[in-house]
Amino acid sequence: MINSTDSKDNIFIFDMLRIQLDSSIIANGGKEIQVDSKIKECCSQKRDSVIKSWLWDVPGFRRWRVTRMNSGNSIQVLNTVAYPEYANDQPILGVDILWFGVKRKLVAVLDFQPLIQDDQYFLKYYEELKTIRNSFNEFQSTENMNIYDSSKYFSPWVLFYNGKFDLFQSYLPDLFSQFIDCYWNLTLKSINQPGDLNPKQVKNIHIDYDVYNAERDPAHGLFKSYYGKEWSDYFVSNFLFPLALNSGK
Numbered sequence: 173m174i175n176s177t178d179s180k181d182n183i184f185i186f187d188m189l190r191i192q193l194d195s196s197i198i199a200n201g202g203k204e205i206q207v208d209s210k211i212k213e214c215c216s217q218k219r220d221s222v223i224k225s226w227l228w229d230v231p232g233f234r235r236w237r238v239t240r241m242n243s244g245n246s247i248q249v250l251n252t253v254a255y256p257e258y259a260n261d262q263p264i265l266g267v268d269i270l271w272f273g274v275k276r277k278l279v280a281v282l283d284f285q286p287l288i289q290d291d292q293y294f295l296k297y298y299e300e301l302k303t304i305r306n307s308f309n310e311f312q313s314t315e316n317m318n319i320y321d322s323s324k325y326f327s328p329w330v331l332f333y334n335g336k337f338d339l340f341q342s343y344l345p346d347l348f349s350q351f352i353d354c355y356w357n358l359t360l361k362s363i364n365q366p367g368d369l370n371p372k373q374v375k376n377i378h379i380d381y382d383v384y385n386a387e388r389d390p391a392h393g394l395f396k397s398y399y400g401k402e403w404s405d406y407f408v409s410n411f412l413f414p415l416a417l418n419s420g421k
């Protein structure tokens with residue numbers, strides 16, 4: 173049985189993950205950028221649910237967005253994507269963590285999303301992520317990845333879980349902090365290293381990433397059912413994947 177203490181604990185874990193993320197962004201020089209009020213926060217008319225978003229200006233990054241959805245025991249979400257500057261060809265940070273309280277189901281996806289699928293690129297950027305993945309056995313299978321293509325914008329070392337998972341409260345904070353720390357280490361190293369892709373190539377890949385994800389992200393359907401079609405279309409095009417809007421595709 174699910175009780176209310178359970179639900180509070182889960183909300184607390186997700187709030188903690190976001191605070192952990194905020195603190196590490198601020199420690200690395202991040203400053204919050206104001207977003208319009210429609211994007212900042214939206215409450216569902218139909219259900220007990222609120223979605224809040226933040227945009228950060230972080231040295232070395234073109235864009236860093238964070239979204240937190242709180243629908244009590246129905247669904248908890250933390251989602252963040254960090255796009256490095258075009259002059260840096262390091263992977264995009266991608267995190268999507270969802271908890272469905274009634275089903276006791278966890279969907280957790282944490283990856284350094286590669287700009288290209290290339291052995292040299294993997295050698296350069298994935299050493300530390302490999303080590304983390306090896307210490308979280310449960311997060312190693314992409315078998316249940318159905319909507320996305322695991323070989324497009326996912327690395328072979330993506331931390332992925334999709335299914336019933338009762339231990340998430342004890343696992344997630346540790347997994348998340350190791351993962352984020354690892355990404356900062358990577359950023360420090362790659363800012364001082366020339367990339368193999370030039371800024372024009374990186375820009376085109378960032379555009380393609382937004383186009384691909386705007387088409388595929390199952391978030392859109394979920395948002396529609398909570399916040400209506402108009403808000404969802406606006407949020408996906410203007411906040412989640414803005415480069416898809418002007419790509420001409």
Ligand code: BLA
Pocket residue numbers: 239241249251252253265266267268270279281282283316317318319320321334389390391394412
């Ligand atoms: C899955 N993500 C999902 C699902 C939903 C969301 C509803 C399907 C879960 C299920 O029913 O099994 C929801 N995505 C969201 C929400 C936001 C969002 C609410 O972006 C809010 C902003 N998704 C990402 C990023 C990655 C990602 C950055 O946004 C990569 C790290 C991956 N999400 C991802 C994957 C799945 C998923 C791989 C599993 C879907 C599949 O089976 O392929």
